[in-house]
Amino acid sequence: MNRMATRRDERTQESRRLLVAAAAELFAEKGYRQTSFVDIAGRAGISRGSIPWHFGNKLGLLEAVVDDQLQVVLAGLPPGGEEPTGDSLDQAMGFIRLPAARLFITLLAEAVEVGSPIREHYARLHAALRQAVRARVAAEALPPGTTPEAFTVLLVGAVIGVHAQWRVAPEAVDLEAVRTAILALLQAGPGRA
Amino acid sequence: MNRMATRRDERTQESRRLLVAAAAELFAEKGYRQTSFVDIAGRAGISRGSIPWHFGNKLGLLEAVVDDQLQVVLAGLPPGGEEPTGDSLDQAMGFIRLPAARLFITLLAEAVEVGSPIREHYARLHAALRQAVRARVAAEALPPGTTPEAFTVLLVGAVIGVHAQWRVAPEAVDLEAVRTAILALLQAGPGRA
DNA sequence: CGATTTCTATGTTGGCTGACACAGGCTATA
DNA sequence: TATAGCCTGTGTCAGCCAACATAGAAATCG
Numbered sequence: 001m002n003r004m005a006t007r008r009d010e011r012t013q014e015s016r017r018l019l020v021a022a023a024a025e026l027f028a029e030k031g032y033r034q035t036s037f038v039d040i041a042g043r044a045g046i047s048r049g050s051i052p053w054h055f056g057n058k059l060g061l062l063e064a065v066v067d068d069q070l071q072v073v074l075a076g077l078p079p080g081g082e083e084p085t086g087d088s089l090d091q092a093m094g095f096i097r098l099p100a101a102r103l104f105i106t107l108l109a110e111a112v113e114v115g116s117p118i119r120e121h122y123a124r125l126h127a128a129l130r131q132a133v134r135a136r137v138a139a140e141a142l143p144p145g146t147t148p149e150a151f152t153v154l155l156v157g158a159v160i161g162v163h164a165q166w167r168v169a170p171e172a173v174d175l176e177a178v179r180t181a182i183l184a185l186l187q188a189g190p191g192r193a
Numbered sequence: 194m195n196r197m198a199t200r201r202d203e204r205t206q207e208s209r210r211l212l213v214a215a216a217a218e219l220f221a222e223k224g225y226r227q228t229s230f231v232d233i234a235g236r237a238g239i240s241r242g243s244i245p246w247h248f249g250n251k252l253g254l255l256e257a258v259v260d261d262q263l264q265v266v267l268a269g270l271p272p273g274g275e276e277p278t279g280d281s282l283d284q285a286m287g288f289i290r291l292p293a294a295r296l297f298i299t300l301l302a303e304a305v306e307v308g309s310p311i312r313e314h315y316a317r318l319h320a321a322l323r324q325a326v327r328a329r330v331a332a333e334a335l336p337p338g339t340t341p342e343a344f345t346v347l348l349v350g351a352v353i354g355v356h357a358q359w360r361v362a363p364e365a366v367d368l369e370a371v372r373t374a375i376l377a378l379l380q381a382g383p384g385r386a
Numbered sequence: 387c388g389a390t391t392t393c394t395a396t397g398t399t400g401g402c403t404g405a406c407a408c409a410g411g412c413t414a415t416a
Numbered sequence: 417t418a419t420a421g422c423c424t425g426t427g428t429c430a431g432c433c434a435a436c437a438t439a440g441a442a443a444t445c446g
Contacts, residue, residue, distance in 0.1 A: 006406075008405060008429095008430065011430095047432065047434070048433085049434060050432055053431075201434090204435090205400085208402085229424080230425075230426070240403045240404070243402055245426075245427055246403095251425095251427095
């Protein structure tokens with residue numbers, strides 16, 4: 001039989017929630033590497049030492065943030081979303097402005113900036129995109145002149161935006177691929193952390 | 194080579210000091226069993242959970258209190274103490290009013306009250322007294338009509354008072370016997386703890 | 387430049403807090 | 417007198433905080 005939820009559990013979940021929320025905001029604002037534990041803890045109103053305690057290390061926090069935001073995406077559009085009006089990827093790009101999408105774009109852009117081996121993950125991300133938009137959007141409609149790096153950034157944003165807008169079934173999006181790629185990209189780069 | 198004292202050490206020692214001081218006061222006021230962790234923690238301004246954390250259990254705290262107060266006794270009289278003026282145990286009894294002595298008296302009285310097997314320790318305490326006052330006071334001068342329990346209480350108080358007043362050499366006082374007896378007495382009795 | 391110091395940020399850990407589990411005593415009810 | 421429920425108090429432990437150790441970057445010096 002399952003245990004009842006205790007006040008301890010509630011406190012733990014609340015702390016994690018606050019930290020993840022604060023980190024998501026700051027990562028989107030300043031990027032992953034430019035955001036320190038002090039920044040996050042200050043915004044969340046929790047002590048700095050609690051971050052590695054909860055998430056092991058900074059990458060663990062990023063992982064929690066990514067997973068959380070992917071869940072936000074899966075939850076669908078905000079109330080009042082209208083029916084899709086087009087099927088080109090350019091239109092899908094418009095939805096990159098969604099907060100969750102903004103975060104992923106920022107993270108990917110940062111990965112490119114710090115020189116992560118983004119090409120290694122290109123194929124996988126591309127496959128994820130194709131799988132996601134196969135039903136409604138032709139992946140071939142993407143602008144062909146962009147560099148692989150920028151292309152990938154756009155792809156991920158598109159995966160998110162397309163999914164949110166056209167309500168592609170969750171099974172159709174290989175979110176695990178997106179998640180793995182983002183984490184690997186930010187982990188690989190050299191830097192102060 | 195020994196490590197430098199850190200702020201952590203200081204905090205630990207300060208917390209222990211506050212708790213021992215608060216416990217010593219409350220034990221002397223209300224007795225050992227009637228004093229709860231909440232009482233002690235409240236007076237010390239420290240959380241209740243810290244007491245067993247620092248001292249293992251309530252008896253560990255009592256042990257720390259006893260040791261601390263014995264050290265106070267060993268430290269000698271307050272400045273300005275005059276030379277001893279008498280050598281009877283009755284005079285020594287006057288010093289039972291010393292705060293440290295008051296604590297021990299209270300603890301022993303409580304041990305008697307809860308029915309600890311105080312007689313088992315009588316011989317040892319008596320020997321401690323004889324050893325302490327041999328140089329200046331005749332143990333045989335004690336009032337002979339008192340009950341063994343009250344007698345023991347008085348003995349311990351006298352050990353402390355005599356020592357403090359006449360500056361008996363520390364080696365002459367079997368403080369370990371006093372300490373052991375007090376702890377054993379309070380530990381043995383049945384009670385709510 | 388290279389060496390040295392200072393600064394900043396992360397990861398680790400000792401110490402503290404308060405929720406929880408449990409035991410023993412007390413009270414109410416039959 | 418039994419029995420059940422309540423209350424009080426101790427001991428344990430997950431969670432949190434902040435000091436400490438350390439590494440890498442940046443600044444400063446020779």
